[in-house]
Amino acid sequence: MKIYIKKKAIFLIIAIFFFAGCYFWRGSNIIIKRYPKKDTATINSSASMKEPGTTSNEGLIIFDNEKNESQKDAYTVGSEDLLSITIWENPDLSQDERVNEGGDINYPFIGKVNVAGKTVNEVDEILTGLLGKELVYDPQVDVFVKEYKSKKVFVVGEVNKPGTYYLRESRSLFEILSEAGGIRTDSAGNYLIIKRKLPENKEESSEIKIPLLKGELERDVEVFEGDIIKVPEGKFFISGEIGKPGFYPIHEDLNIFQGIIIAGGFTKTADENNVKLRRDDGKESLLVDVERLRKALEKGGTNLKEVEEQIKEIKLRDGDMIFVPTSFFYTE
Numbered sequence: 001m002k003i004y005i006k007k008k009a010i011f012l013i014i015a016i017f018f019f020a021g022c023y024f025w026r027g028s029n030i031i032i033k034r035y036p037k038k039d040t041a042t043i044n045s046s047a048s049m050k051e052p053g054t055t056s057n058e059g060l061i062i063f064d065n066e067k068n069e070s071q072k073d074a075y076t077v078g079s080e081d082l083l084s085i086t087i088w089e090n091p092d093l094s095q096d097e098r099v100n101e102g103g104d105i106n107y108p109f110i111g112k113v114n115v116a117g118k119t120v121n122e123v124d125e126i127l128t129g130l131l132g133k134e135l136v137y138d139p140q141v142d143v144f145v146k147e148y149k150s151k152k153v154f155v156v157g158e159v160n161k162p163g164t165y166y167l168r169e170s171r172s173l174f175e176i177l178s179e180a181g182g183i184r185t186d187s188a189g190n191y192l193i194i195k196r197k198l199p200e201n202k203e204e205s206s207e208i209k210i211p212l213l214k215g216e217l218e219r220d221v222e223v224f225e226g227d228i229i230k231v232p233e234g235k236f237f238i239s240g241e242i243g244k245p246g247f248y249p250i251h252e253d254l255n256i257f258q259g260i261i262i263a264g265g266f267t268k269t270a271d272e273n274n275v276k277l278r279r280d281d282g283k284e285s286l287l288v289d290v291e292r293l294r295k296a297l298e299k300g301g302t303n304l305k306e307v308e309e310q311i312k313e314i315k316l317r318d319g320d321m322i323f324v325p326t327s328f329f330y331t332e
Helices: 001-027 063-071 120-134 173-179 256-260 288-299 301-306 308-311
Strands: 031-035 080-088 096-098 104-107 111-114 141-147 152-157 163-166 191-198 201-213 228-231 234-238 247-248 275-279 282-288 321-324
Touching: 096 104, 096 201, 111 120, 120 141, 152 173, 152 321, 173 228, 234 256, 256 288, 256 321, 288 308
Parallel strands: 152 228, 234 321
Antiparallel strands: 031 282, 080 096, 080 141, 104 111, 152 163, 191 201, 191 228, 234 247, 275 282, 275 321
16 A cells, blocks of 8 residues: 555655656747648638628629729619709709608609619609609600619628618628728627528529638628628637636627636636647647736736746637646546
8 A cells, every 4th residue: 555655755856856847848838839730722711701691602792893884884772762853954853762661763744653773764754754644745754863762781790880771883891891980800800791682493592601811801892782781790709617607798808817707717626737729610729828918917027028028929819718637647
């Protein structure tokens, strides 16, 4: 029995010296180890972006300024649009008309005129024909949309002015987001979602993910009537020897140590020197000495400058996953 206890004590002493040596060998490094990134050539980037209930970007229309300039006349009038109608040399017949829910306008001396689904040029031709029958000789009619209200898109989530916005001819995602005050870079995630009704079945919809880089669109695309544009809040996930495992929102300049504090801090069994940070869907993993990070942040000054680049690297990003292992020295 004495021999067994002696051997166990010797083993523990050797283990303590070994791990102590490893710890001091780390020097001032906060990032202890970097696991190599997977070969991105073998990864289907579009598949890696998918989440349950989403689809790929098939059918996505990249916004083309030249193409859409030529389509301005293709805007079709709908309910709630306000039309400005001018009859040259007949000011009494010139007025603004709001399109009602049935798609009609009520024009003086003519009555109800259905304009829904028609282009501005077509409305112009209809009114010219009706006025020329009995009221005005060779009427010169000019119609334009004064207020665009019929084709709505909805912007929700991490933007400065969420709400309902209206399409004027063809509009790009960038234009709509600009009108919504831009993306909140301090809280937005690394992608946005466009929820769009399927043309063949209006009861069903698809979801398209557009990557974001520091709040900027990776590419601009065309938006359509009824689109719901959602900018989700950035989140990280933490598990293991932590007070309150789960998902948490990311705010600007949140580092891994602060994330752990938000999640309830380490448990008494946690290994604070070997915390795993997994990011980019597992393409990159870091082993982080959070205890050394804490000390560096507390001391500041010279010590902070030495590890400044490492501290920047472990600021939390949308989708980061943190795992806190059990300490090797913990025993029940």
